[in-house]
Amino acid sequence: MKTQLIIFLWVATSFFLCGHAHGQVDLFVAAQGNDNNRGTKEKPFATLQKAKAVARETAGKVTVYVREGTYYLNEPLVFTLLDSREDGEEMVFKAYGHERVTISGAKVLLPKWHVLKNGLHMASIPDDPVFDQLFVDGRQQPMARYPNFNPLRRHYNGTSADAISKTRTERWKDPSGAYLHALHGSEWGDFHFLITGKDSTGKLLLEGGFQNNRRTGMHTQYRFVENVREELDTLGEWYYSKQDRKLYYLAANNLRGAKIESPQLRQLFEFRGSQASPVRNITLEGLTLVHTLRTFMETKEPLLRSDWTIYRGGAVLMEGAEQCIIKNCTFDAIGGNAVFFSNYNRDNQVVGCEIVNIGASGVCFVGDPGAVRSPSFEYNQFVPLNAMDIVPGPKTGNYPARCLVYDNLIHDVGLVEKQVAGVQISMAQDITVSHNTIYNMPRAGINVSEGTWGGHIFEYNDVFNTVLETGDHGSFNSWGRDRYWHPNYDSMKSRVMALPGLPLLDVVNPIVIRNNRFRCDHGWDIDLDDGSSNYHIYNNVCLNGGLKLREGFYRVVENNIIINNSFHPHVWFANSHDIFRHNIVTRHYFPIRVSNWGDQVDYNLFPDSLALAQARSGGTDLHSKAAMPDFVNPIEGDYAVAENSAAYAIGFRNFAMDSFGVLSPSLKARALKVQLPVILDNTESREHRYAWMGMSIKNLTTLGERSATGMATEAGVYVLEVETWSFWSKYLRPNDVILALGDTTIKTVEDLERSFGALSSGEVAMTVFRSQAALKLIVRR
Missing domain, CATH: 2.30.42.10 (PDZ domain)
Structure with a gap:
């Protein structure tokens, strides 16, 4: 009888876990659960790790429902080939119902505070955890810093030219462990340094400065220091002394009962497969991911000849994944990147998420430099033409492709690092970025680091409040420093004259920018820089910064509306094959070093005869018109043209004005609205030469x-x-x-x-x- 009972329980358990072979199995995790339980709704597991281990051994589709609460991870949850699922047998980790499920990379501290003086609290901390950030009752507090944190300051919330002056550093007894943060000298991103001490003369010893691929020095004014004991001088600041494991916090109120958290992990979820053995069909849904470490001192790897270096990690890291989805998740208070697709990835998605308060970038796609033919890794480097591999396309398949970023609200990104983007693409192919609302960025909202290997579609995005802390950039930005590109204009001109097909060796598929709305008040709305080639740009509304094409080949720009600005062609080559037609501009063109105007610059609408005459004097726009465009309702952002508009005569066609940005009602309700411009008068003036x-x-x-x-x-x-x-x-x-x-x-x-x-x-x-x-x-x- 006892033997029969054991067999019955084994069969019942197997039946539950296997879910009829082709059915669905539901497992449950709860904060008050127990990993010795069976994982049912009534008897849930306590940890995600246990649920994953059981799901791994379970056939059919498995949904792991996570009940409300905060789950602190002491290591990332890693999905490997052993967790991979067949089509129709997906594994889903999902918040139950509408319950709030938070996955945290922090450790909860239980300090015993001692009040020293003037609100300064001190506590001894056992076990020496990582002290990179401090959250008090859910709110991040600034490290002791100079100058003090000021949310109204544009750069880094406060900078000063004397941040590391001798007068100031003489006050610091031992600054080892402090950080120096600074913008790039030309405002092309940022630099970060670990201060390791002082030399015999009192000069600071610095480690770092590798976070920007254009290492021409840091800005003399836009800089600050943090984690310095002597700068602990304002409410909310804190300092951790690693030598004696003491935490100091200048508090306005008694800290009794306050929740103290300190991030300990760089990643929360990792998908670890390869091109040969990918992880497939795993979904994260409805989770809130918080509290990961800052990674600015790990941002070292150059992305070819772009201005970027990168850290291959994020709160969610996917490498070697297929058909994996991040859906309806919230990323908040993330120290580094939110989502990172590294090397081989296919058909993965980030859908319906809110990505907010992020230290580095929102979503990154970065392939393997080993897949690039004849790569170069710094602005001034190049491969001689006689040594160049001239086979088109990638060398291997170890890069992201056919992935989707759809219906996401991405904002307040780049709180720590400044060479970042809402969506960043490098060494990838056929990435679709659609219906996202992206704003409050220190640099670009969307950035393409080079043309390698094209095929991307950027559509129906609403991108604004960008380039807030840097310069010489755009809401959409790209570089085209692919293998054909040379830093010397004359050298590149001779290269392409010798081999006209060079510009398309890497950007083998056209990149499409269509049906978006962009606004940049500190740069260009669309900025195609340094050789960006093979683009089709149409049906976009540019609200302020205009559209720029520098160098490059094979770009078709048509049927766009450019408010309070115009077309900025910079440094063009003969036989560029560029086309600019059927566009509405509201200022004269702004050419710089352009003598050959590509295949066609014509059939455009100018605001007045002076702007048109200036264009014609340069040999363009023979068939263009000068007239007011007659927008239907510009005050409400409807820039469709009325029935009698002269725009129809130059071939312009209306396109939808109500489809920009996120679609989900909940995300729409939370999204900031772009500030629509007041259309300026059309009086033109020429700067004196x-x-x-x-x-x-x-x-x-x-x-x-x-x-x-x-x-x-x-x-x-x-x-x-x-x-x-x-x-x-x-x-x-x-x-x-x-x-x-x-x-x-x-x-x-x-x-x-x-x-x-x-x-x-x-x-x-x-x-x-x-x-x-x-x-x-x-x-x-």
């Missing part, structure tokens, strides 16, 4: 000129043309910026004329900015 000693020069004053020259600020004298007979032809060339003559700083043309006139005969030093660097010349008068 000076003819001086055989040159055409002007004051460098615009963002476009900064982009074309690589200047970090709008100062200096911009050289437009130099006649061959000019005295200056031996020294200067177009696109130079004159910065100094002798000991005199040159900010304007007036400074240059006055300084040169005061020189006596002989030699004088001149500083110019050329090819993204300051250059000293000796001028002989």
Whole structure:
């Protein structure tokens, strides 16, 4: 009888776990459960790990329902090939009903506080946990820092030029373990350093500075330090002394009963497979993921010749995954990246999520550099043409492809790192980014690091409040520094003349940007920089920053609306095959170093005859028109044109104005609304150009000129043309910026004329900015 009972229980348990072979099995996890339970609703497991282990051995579709509560992980939940599922037998980890389920990478601390003075609390901490961030009752508190945290300051919530001045660092007894954060000197992202101590002269010893792939130095003003004991001087700040394991916190109130949490993990969920053995058919649904470590000191790997370096990790990391889904999840208070797709990934999705308060990027797709033919890894590096692999496309399949980012609310990203994006794509193919609302970004909302290997579709996104802390960038930004690209304009021109097919070796499929709305108040709405090629851009509304095409080939831009701005062609090549047609612009064009206008720049609508005449003087827009576009309701953001609009005569066609951004009602209700611009009048003015000693020069004053020259600020004298007979032809060339003559700083043309006139005969030093660097010349008068 006893033997029969054991057999019956074994059969019953097997029947429950296998779920009729092709049925569905439901497992349950609850904060008050027990891993010795059977995992039923009445007898749930206590941990996700136990549920995963049981699901691994269970045939059929398995749904792990997680009941309300906070689940603190002491290690990431890792899915491997052993967890992989066949089609129709998916494994789903899902919040039960509408219950709030939080997965945390933090540790709950139970400090015994001692009040020292003036609100300063101190507690001894056993076990020496990681102290990277501190949350008190769910709210993150700033490390002791200088200058103090100020939410109203644009850069890093407070910066100062004297952050590491000798006067200040002399006050620091032992700054080892502190951090120095700074913008890039040209505001192209950021740098971060660990302070390891001082040398015998009192100079700080720094480790780091590898977070940006354009390592030309940190900004002299936009910098701050944190985790310095002597800077603990304002309410809410904290400092942890690793040497004696003491936590100091300057609190406004008594901390008795306060919940103290400190993140300990970089990842919460990991999908670990490979191209040969992928993890398949696993879904995370309805979970809230919080509290991961900051990873700025792990951001080291260069992404080819983009300005980026990367850390291959996130709260969710997928590598070697297929048909895996992150659905209706919330990512909040994440120290690094939220979601990272590394190397081989196919047909994965991020759908219906809110990604907010993120230290680095929202969603990243980054392939294997080993899949790239003839790769280069820094701006000034290149592969000689005679050594270049000229086979089109990737070398291997070890990269993300056919993945979807759909209906996500992504905002307040890049709280720690600044070379980040809401969605970042590098060495990937056929990624679709659709119906997302993306805002409050220190840099781009969407960034494509190079054309390798194209095929992406960006559609119905609403992207605004971008480039808030950096410069020379756009709401949508791309670089095209693929294998064909050369940092020297003349060298690249000769390359493409010799082999016209070079620009399409890597961006083998066209990249499509359609039906989006972009607004950037500190750069371009759409910025295709440095060789970006093979794009089709249509049916977009640009609300402020205009559209820029620099260098590059095979770009078709048509049927777009550009409000309060225009077309910015920068540094074009002969035979670029670019097309700009059927667009509505509301200012004159802003060309820089463009003499050959591609295959077609025509059939566009200008706001007035002066803007049209200026375009025609450059040899374009023979069939274009000058007239007001007659928008239907611009105050409400409806830029469709009325029935009698002149826009129809140039081939423009209306497109939907109510389909931008997220679709889910809950996300729509929480999403910030873009600020619609007041349409400015159409009075055109031309900045004055000076003819001086055989040159055409002007004051460098615009963002476009900064982009074309690589200047970090709008100062200096911009050289437009130099006649061959000019005295200056031996020294200067177009696109130079004159910065100094002798000991005199040159900010304007007036400074240059006055300084040169005061020189006596002989030699004088001149500083110019050329090819993204300051250059000293000796001028002989």
